[in-house]
Amino acid sequence: MTDPIRDFIEREGFLVLDGGLATELEALGCDLNDPLWSARALIDDPEAIRAAHRRFLDAGADCIATATYQATFEGFAARGLDAAATVRVLRESVDVALSARADFLGGRGAPPLDGPPSAPGGPVAASGPPPLVAASIGPYGAYLADGSEYTGDYGLSAAELYDFHAPRWQVLAETEADVLACETTPSVEETRAYCRLAAVSHRPTWISFQCRDGARLADGTPLEAAVALCDAEPHVVAVGANCTDPSLTVSLIGAARRATGKPILVYPNSGETWDAETKCWTGPATPMDWAGSAAEWRAAGADGIGGCCRVGPAEVAAIRGGTVSFQRTVT
Structure with missing residues (x-):
């Protein structure tokens, strides 16, 4: 098995992820007030998805996630x-992301793996690796569309959840997603x-967690315990936390690092709170x-x-600037 996350990080020094795809689709005029959420655009407007991917790539993202979360x-x-x-729609979702990447790269093919890396933290160079495409898999709660991805209170066993996720997983696993x-x-x-x-x-x-605070998953499980399960599985190549308040991020990084040496990916939301009844974000964003x-x-x-949610290309561009600044400080 190749490990695209570690390979990219070893070549480039760091990985900049994209932002909230649904947020950007709404900015492009898509109506996502639907149980399918961003996946609705796979049926109604795949070109909008392509445009959203391209906006994140232009902002400096090294990895874009498909519109298959829900x-x-x-x-x-x-x-x-x-x-x-x-099956056709799921496959096409990956094709849309691959097409956006190819367009961003100007039609050039992927560089040889033994080619010289581009400058750490810099834009994708002609000799550097192409951005990655991640096939997004949302939790069971995303399918329910009732906000339970923020509680984990499904009442289902691991075996039942395996059976639920397996059909979609099989399709996405057979695509060209990285x-x-x-x-x-x-x-x-x-x-x-x-x-x-x-x-x-x-x-x-990669497995990224939704956490109720700086140390526990939404269901109350210590993050270290969940990360330890991932650390023991070789095919889980990275762990992380997403759609959490940005103020929790440092604590979550520390908890994850105590349980693994694998790459840690963090992509918080704006700090607002999702209201499952009104289907909208409420409260102030974290400054x-x-x-x-x-x-x-x-x-x-x-x-x-x-x-994650409510984080757009401008914020991704700022994240890239911050990571470059950090690397230049220590080199």
Whole structure:
């Protein structure tokens, strides 16, 4: 198994992730008030998804995540798509991201793996590695669309969650995505299911957690315990935390690092709170200096930084600036 995350970090020194895809789709005029959320655009407006990917790449992202976070066989069946149509849509979601990457790179092919790396923290150079495409896998709570990805209170076992995720996982594992990205993981049972799926598929996978505070998953499991499960599975190549308040990030990096030597990826949201009943973000955003925070999180031990909900290309550009500033300080 190749490890695209570690390979990229070893070549470039750091990985800048993208921001909130749904946020950018809304900025482009997409109506996502729907149980499918960002996956609705896979049916209605795939060109908007391509444009959103390109905006993040232009802002300096080294990795873009597909619009499959909320795309499931069950969710599409409720929209009238049969299994064959769902398979086609899932595959096309990766193709859209790959196309956006190819367009960004000006049509050049991927460079040889033994070629010279580009400057650490700098833009993708002609001889540097292309940005990565991550096939996004949202938690069971994303399918429910009831906010339970922020609680993990599903009442399902790891085996039941494995059975739920397996059909989509199999399709995405057979695409040309560089890595599978399990995002906003709120529970230890879902973590167990993901680790087993990664082992069975032999595909590089990252698992990123949704945390209630600076030390525990949404379901109350200590982050260190969940990360230890990931550390024991070779096909889980990175761990992280996403859609958390930015103020928790330093603590979460420390907790994860105590349990693993694998790369740590953090991509918090704006600090607002999701209201599952009104289907909107509420409360004030956390005041943020994204460049300064990125440098701080890099110093705390993060290997990759980006943003989640309510974080757009401008913030991603600031994150890239902050990580470059950090690296120039220590070299």
